[in-house]
Amino acid sequence: MPKLTPKVILEGTRLTFKTEIAFALNEHPRVVGPRKYRYHSPLISAEWCAFTNFPWGRGLINFEPQEEDLAMETYQTWVRLFELQRYYSWIVDRFHISTQIYQWRTYGKRYDFSWLEDRIWPLGFRLVYCTRTPESFEAARAERLKVSGKPSQYDDLQAFIDEQELFRPLVAESTLPSFTVDISDNNVPNAVERIADWLEQAGGLYM
Numbered sequence: 001m002p003k004l005t006p007k008v009i010l011e012g013t014r015l016t017f018k019t020e021i022a023f024a025l026n027e028h029p030r031v032v033g034p035r036k037y038r039y040h041s042p043l044i045s046a047e048w049c050a051f052t053n054f055p056w057g058r059g060l061i062n063f064e065p066q067e068e069d070l071a072m073e074t075y076q077t078w079v080r081l082f083e084l085q086r087y088y089s090w091i092v093d094r095f096h097i098s099t100q101i102y103q104w105r106t107y108g109k110r111y112d113f114s115w116l117e118d119r120i121w122p123l124g125f126r127l128v129y130c131t132r133t134p135e136s137f138e139a140a141r142a143e144r145l146k147v148s149g150k151p152s153q154y155d156d157l158q159a160f161i162d163e164q165e166l167f168r169p170l171v172a173e174s175t176l177p178s179f180t181v182d183i184s185d186n187n188v189p190n191a192v193e194r195i196a197d198w199l200e201q202a203g204g205l206y207m
Contacts, residue, residue, distance in 0.1 A: 006204055043092075079120060
């Protein structure tokens with residue numbers, strides 16, 4: 001069979017189970033092939049707080065204005081790495097759209113990432129927008145609090161509900177092929193199957 005090389009960016013506000021979906025996609029036989037043992041296939045995130053030497057610090061999404069050059073160089077580096085290793089699978093848990101929304105809401109600055117999409121589109125990257133109904137956030141928070149190391153970050157559910165509305169137009173404006181998956185029922189396996197179906201039907205599994 002042809003080599004599986006899916007490239008997926010998962011976007012959405014908090015509590016839309018993007019990370020759970022990312023891990024499941026990265027081990028799904030329909031997406032990355034059957035595996036007899038686990039190995040280190042790449043799963044990366046713009047949410048890594050790699051700009052600061054303390055927990056829950058800053059990174060590619062929530063960088064401060066004086067860190068703009070660092071953030072843009074990091075994005076350039078990731079894109080170049082994707083280009084150099086195009087014949088492999090890449091699962092990305094939050095990326096440039098999350099950055100656009102945070103920076104606009106926090107600092108009133110709009111970042112143009114058309115250059116980024118222009119470069120990753122030929123590599124076969126696809127965008128999956130994870131969403132849920134407003135009334136389903138409460139149950140999602142209850143699940144997350146069972147494992148969260150910082151429960152206070154989920155205190156204000158309205159902030160996530162409001163942010164979710166900002167994702168919709170940016171996802172619609174993206175030049176990347178996109179798919180919206182509703183996770184209101186908290187059923188991650190079902191969501192992953194729907195994403196796998198879409199990737200198969202849309203030709204998103206191969207270069």
